[in-house]
Amino acid sequence: MHRVDMKIVLLGHGAVGKTSLMERFVNERFNESLSYQNTIGAAFASKQIEVDDQKLILGIWDTAGSERYDSMTKIYYRGARAAIVCYEISNQNTFNRAKHWVRELRSVEEKCKIYLCATKNDLVEMGHEPAPSLDTVEIYASGIQSKLYITSSKTGENIAEMFREIAQDFLSDPSNREELKQELISLSVNDKGSSCCAFLHRR
Numbered sequence: 753m754h755r756v757d758m759k760i761v762l763l764g765h766g767a768v769g770k771t772s773l774m775e776r777f778v779n780e781r782f783n784e785s786l787s788y789q790n791t792i793g794a795a796f797a798s799k800q801i802e803v804d805d806q807k808l809i810l811g812i813w814d815t816a817g818s819e820r821y822d823s824m825t826k827i828y829y830r831g832a833r834a835a836i837v838c839y840e841i842s843n844q845n846t847f848n849r850a851k852h853w854v855r856e857l858r859s860v861e862e863k864c865k866i867y868l869c870a871t872k873n874d875l876v877e878m879g880h881e882p883a884p885s886l887d888t889v890e891i892y893a894s895g896i897q898s899k900l901y902i903t904s905s906k907t908g909e910n911i912a913e914m915f916r917e918i919a920q921d922f923l924s925d926p927s928n929r930e931e932l933k934q935e936l937i938s939l940s941v942n943d944k945g946s947s948c949c950a951f952l953h954r955r
């Protein structure tokens with residue numbers, strides 16, 4: 753059983769590196785030798801982080817990227833407070849797919865903050881060209897009031913920093929802090945009484 757303070761969903765085209773990103777953040781590892789496995793449906797992991805003396809349990813949903821699972825993906829981002837919309841830094845097609853997710857989230861999940869994540873930056877360091885150019889992506893990101901993170905799960909670049917900033921943004925909203933406090937109170941009340949479902953999703 754898990755208690756989750758903040759739900760985060762990973763979205764993006766298949767093979768952009770969503771599962772690797774979760775693996776890097778949660779377990780601090782990258783396994784290139786594993787043959788590519790398409791995530792079926794979605795996977796879940798949680799991790800506690802501490803930001804400004806406040807402990808926060810992040811619940812992370814890693815979704816499948818292909819169109820085949822589009823209608824199912826809605827189930828996973830429902831109630832998410834942050835979405836990390838991923839695209840592969842040198843693959844224009846995956847950027848177009850990211851824009852699709854942004855449009856969709858905007859229309860259905862108003863409380864969900866969007867973070868744009870360029871994955872596999874180690875490839876650029878190896879000589880691959882960013883596509884679209886990073887200037888174009890920055891302009892797009894600011895147009896949707898989103899931050900852009902340039903990351904690599906292979907090297908670990910910017911992964912922990914991105915999750916930390918997402919948690920910080922969440923906690924900087926006083927109503928979220930208040931909600932957290934209330935939840936802790938109700939949990940401690942429940943702990944004294946009969947056992948009750950401890951799996952909580954924040955909406």
Ligand code: GDP
Pocket residue numbers: 764765766767768769770771772773783784787788789790791817871872873874875903904905906907
């Ligand atoms: P998903 O379908 O979005 O979950 O993508 P995966 O995490 O399964 O990764 C797809 C492929 O990209 C795998 O072969 C990974 O090893 C590779 N990959 C993921 N992240 C990185 C990265 O940061 N750098 C490089 N070079 N390859 C990566």
Ligand code: MG
Pocket residue numbers: 770771772789790791814815816
């Ligand atoms: Mg996956």
